[in-house]
Amino acid sequence: MNKKVSILGIFILIMIIIITFGYRKLGTIEDKIKLQEEDKYFKYYSNENDSKAIKELSEVLNDNYSAITERFNTNLETKVEITIYPNIKEFHKAIGNEDASDGIVGVAYDNTIKMVSPLNPGSIHNKESLLKVIVHEFVHIVTFNINNKKENNIPTWFMEGVSVYEANQITDYEKKAIRENLYQNTDITIDDINDNFYNNQFSYLYSGSIVGFIVNEFGYEKLIQVIKSPNDIENILDLSIEELKNNWINYVEKNYK
Numbered sequence: 499m500n501k502k503v504s505i506l507g508i509f510i511l512i513m514i515i516i517i518t519f520g521y522r523k524l525g526t527i528e529d530k531i532k533l534q535e536e537d538k539y540f541k542y543y544s545n546e547n548d549s550k551a552i553k554e555l556s557e558v559l560n561d562n563y564s565a566i567t568e569r570f571n572t573n574l575e576t577k578v579e580i581t582i583y584p585n586i587k588e589f590h591k592a593i594g595n596e597d598a599s600d601g602i603v604g605v606a607y608d609n610t611i612k613m614v615s616p617l618n619p620g621s622i623h624n625k626e627s628l629l630k631v632i633v634h635e636f637v638h639i640v641t642f643n644i645n646n647k648k649e650n651n652i653p654t655w656f657m658e659g660v661s662v663y664e665a666n667q668i669t670d671y672e673k674k675a676i677r678e679n680l681y682q683n684t685d686i687t688i689d690d691i692n693d694n695f696y697n698n699q700f701s702y703l704y705s706g707s708i709v710g711f712i713v714n715e716f717g718y719e720k721l722i723q724v725i726k727s728p729n730d731i732e733n734i735l736d737l738s739i740e741e742l743k744n745n746w747i748n749y750v751e752k753n754y755k
Contacts, residue, residue, distance in 0.1 A: 531581060539563050539574070544582035548615040551582060555616070558629050559636060566637060566664060569718050570725075572644050578636065580611045586620040589613070604631045606638035627667075634665040644725045652728045655692040655705040660725065662706025663713065673754040676703050680747055688743050708742070711749045 534549040535542045540559055542552045567573060583589035590598045592612060593605050600620040604613035613635065614620060616628040623631070638661050645652060662668065668676075679700055680686070688708070695701045712721055716735060723734045732738055737745065 531583075536577070539577055541577050541579045542582070543580065544615070545584055548582045548584055548617055551616045554625075554629060555580070555582075555632050558632060562633050562636070566633075566640055569664075570640055570644060570722060571718075572640060574609070574639065574643055576609055578609055578611060578639055580613070580632070582613060582615050584615050585618045586614055603628060604635045606635040606642075608642070609639060611635040611639065630665045630667050634661040634667060637661040637664040641725055644722060645728075646726075652725070653692050654695045655688060655701070656709070656724065656728055656731075658695070658702055659705030659707075659709035660721070662702050663709040668703055668706050668710070672703055673707075673750075676700065676707055677750050677754040680750055684747065686743075688739050707750060707754075708746050711746045715745070715749070 530545040531543050532545075533541060534544050534546075535552050535556065537556060537560065540556065542549075542556065544552065581592075583592055586600050586603070587596075589603065589612065590596050593602075595602070600622045603620065603623050604611065606612075611632065613631060614623070614628065616625040619625060619628050638657065641652070641657060641660055686704075691698070691701055691704050695705075698704075709721070712724070712735070720734055724731050727734065731742075735742060
């Protein structure tokens with residue numbers, strides 16, 4: 499009997515060792531992602547290989563941090579935590595959307611940014627565009643902070659538009675494309691842009707362009723007011739949504755050559 503108990507005990511011990519160390523050896527992506535660096539405003543998490551990308555990400559973020567927070571007259575109370583995933587597949591798995599397009603390479607919520615490594619950006623982006631994506635996602639954090647983290651009341655077009663504009667993600671080539679596309683779709687509405695946001699390749703560009711118009715026409719003070727009270731945009735700008743759209747189209751025709 500004692501012999502059987504001893505054999506059973508040894509078997510259980512072996513299984514525990516196999517399970518514990520076997521899984522530890524295989525590991526998961528999350529197991530391999532650790533805090534690699536920390537600076538005044540940010541914490542950077544990645545695996546060992548992707549830590550090579552942190553230097554450039556840190557430079558871009560720190561170059562933009564003061565300018566963005568000063569323009570928006572806000573301060574972040576805690577450091578932003580940035581997690582870098584080694585590839586598109588692992589990133590999409592981490593955000594719970596494994597069927598997402600390769601164009602989805604970054605997300606922000608609360609005080610956290612998750613993104614794909616600039617060293618392996620996937621089929622749509624490249625390293626340079628991902629260095630703008632990190633700024634785009636940081637602007638989301640700033641926007642949430644101004645809005646008292648009630649981001650659910652911010653229309654998608656406006657929330658994304660602020661980030662696109664601040665991250666300077668509209669090139670001169672894309673400005674021409676916006677102008678040409680609007681020429682063929684003058685009946686488009688801001689509600690159309692918002693309601694079909696993820697089904698229209700121009701949605702991000704349109705939204706960033708509209709925010710650019712608001713900044714140039716009304717200034718950052720008004721933009722901040724809209725971030726705080728997005729449902730009151732018509733009163734803040736003293737324009738109906740239809741007038742905002744028409745004035746924006748006129749702005750594009752005049753300034754996007």
